Amino acid sequence: MSRKVITSVFAVAAMLVCTLTVQAQEKAAEQTGQQQVQQDPGDEWKSQVSAAERLQMMVQQICPVSGEKLGSMGAPVKIQVGDETAYLCCEGCKTGEISAAHWQTIQANIATAQGTCPVMGKPVDAKSESLVVDGRRVFICCPPCGPKIQADPATWFAKIDANRMSSVADQLQIAAQKICPVTGEELGSMGQPVKVMVGDEMAFLCCAGCTKKQIDGTHWKTVQANLAAAQGICPVMEKPLPENPESVVVNGRRIFVCCPPCIKKIQDNSAIFTAKSNEYLLKR
Numbered sequence: 315m316s317r318k319v320i321t322s323v324f325a326v327a328a329m330l331v332c333t334l335t336v337q338a339q340e341k342a343a344e345q346t347g348q349q350q351v352q353q354d355p356g357d358e359w360k361s362q363v364s365a366a367e368r369l370q371m372m373v374q375q376i377c378p379v380s381g382e383k384l385g386s387m388g389a390p391v392k393i394q395v396g397d398e399t400a401y402l403c404c405e406g407c408k409t410g411e412i413s414a415a416h417w418q419t420i421q422a423n424i425a426t427a428q429g430t431c432p433v434m435g436k437p438v439d440a441k442s443e444s445l446v447v448d449g450r451r452v453f454i455c456c457p458p459c460g461p462k463i464q465a466d467p468a469t470w471f472a473k474i475d476a477n478r479m480s481s482v483a484d485q486l487q488i489a490a491q492k493i494c495p496v497t498g499e500e501l502g503s504m505g506q507p508v509k510v511m512v513g514d515e516m517a518f519l520c521c522a523g524c525t526k527k528q529i530d531g532t533h534w535k536t537v538q539a540n541l542a543a544a545q546g547i548c549p550v551m552e553k554p555l556p557e558n559p560e561s562v563v564v565n566g567r568r569i570f571v572c573c574p575p576c577i578k579k580i581q582d583n584s585a586i587f588t589a590k591s592n593e594y595l596l597k598r
Contacts, residue, residue, distance in 0.1 A: 365593045366475070369478055369482065370450075372485055374401055374423060376403075376423075377402050377407055377416065378400055378413060378417045378420055379402055379411065380403055380404075380407055380413075380416075386403060391405055391408065393408070395412060396446075398449060398451055399449035399450065421440050427477065427478045427481035429477045429481065433455075433470065434459060443459075443460070447467050479589060479592050483592060487516065487567075490545070490595050490598065491540055491541060492537075493520075495537050496533065497524060498530065500520070508520075508525060510525060512529060514563050515566060516567060541568055542570045544594075545595060545598075546594055547594050548571045548572035549571075549587040549591050550576035550579050550587060551572050554572075555570050559572065560574050560577065562580055564580060569591050
């Protein structure tokens with residue numbers, strides 16, 4: 315074999331080794347990146363608070379000091395404002411002052427989520443009478459309702475929380491869905507997501523412009539996987555969902571189950587199992 319041929323062989327071998335090394339480095343970097351994503355604590359705090367606390371955070375929505383969205387700075391921090399329980403966006407806000415404007419917005423958010431007086435069922439808003447019971451602000455239609463709530467808070471809180479859950483249902487769906495089924499963009503990256511119906515199922519798009527476009531099959535499959543992962547547990551049997559769970563759509567909501575027999579039970583008691591599914595989403 316001539317020296318020229320030998321040189322060419324070594325050159326090709328060197329290029330091959332270089333290429334394989336680069337590919338190995340890229341693969342290692344990709345795996346490291348994936349591990350970083352998997353190990354990123356991110357929203358782990360959500361699973362460490364009770365469903366009631368998470369619900370209150372979602373109802374409150376913003377920090378009374380900074381006005382930032384709760385959860386945008388990590389785990390919200392519980393405080394007492396007088397005799398009322400509230401949450402800050404971060405530890406740093408402990409040294410700040412409550413903004414009157416932000417506090418007013420929070421009270422309006424609480425009233426809107428509550429919707430009605432738990433005793434009389436009449437509409438309430440931020441201008442309605444209110445009282446604090448066990449750290450919670452409750453809006454009422456008239457003063458006589460106050461003592462009734464104080465005498466049996468658990469009963470009335472259950473009614474209030476049912477309304478609150480309905481109020482934050484869209485927020486839960488957006489967080490669980492994660493991406494737009496048209497573009498694949500992260501929901502919220504283009505402003506307030508837009509609610510639409512895909513067949514008989516409620517979904518959210520990243521922007522109004524996507525309402526004129528077709529759903530992408532791959533993105534829709536990802537959306538369904540995200541929803542199943544966020545729910546995590548079958549609301550009927552209370553077992554972890556299998557890798558490819560069955561599901562049913564009730565009242566516009568897709569609910570995943572551990573086995574086909576659970577579908578009939580959900581259809582017969584949709585309100586109960588939708589509420590349970592929402593509770594699972596609150597922990598995600």
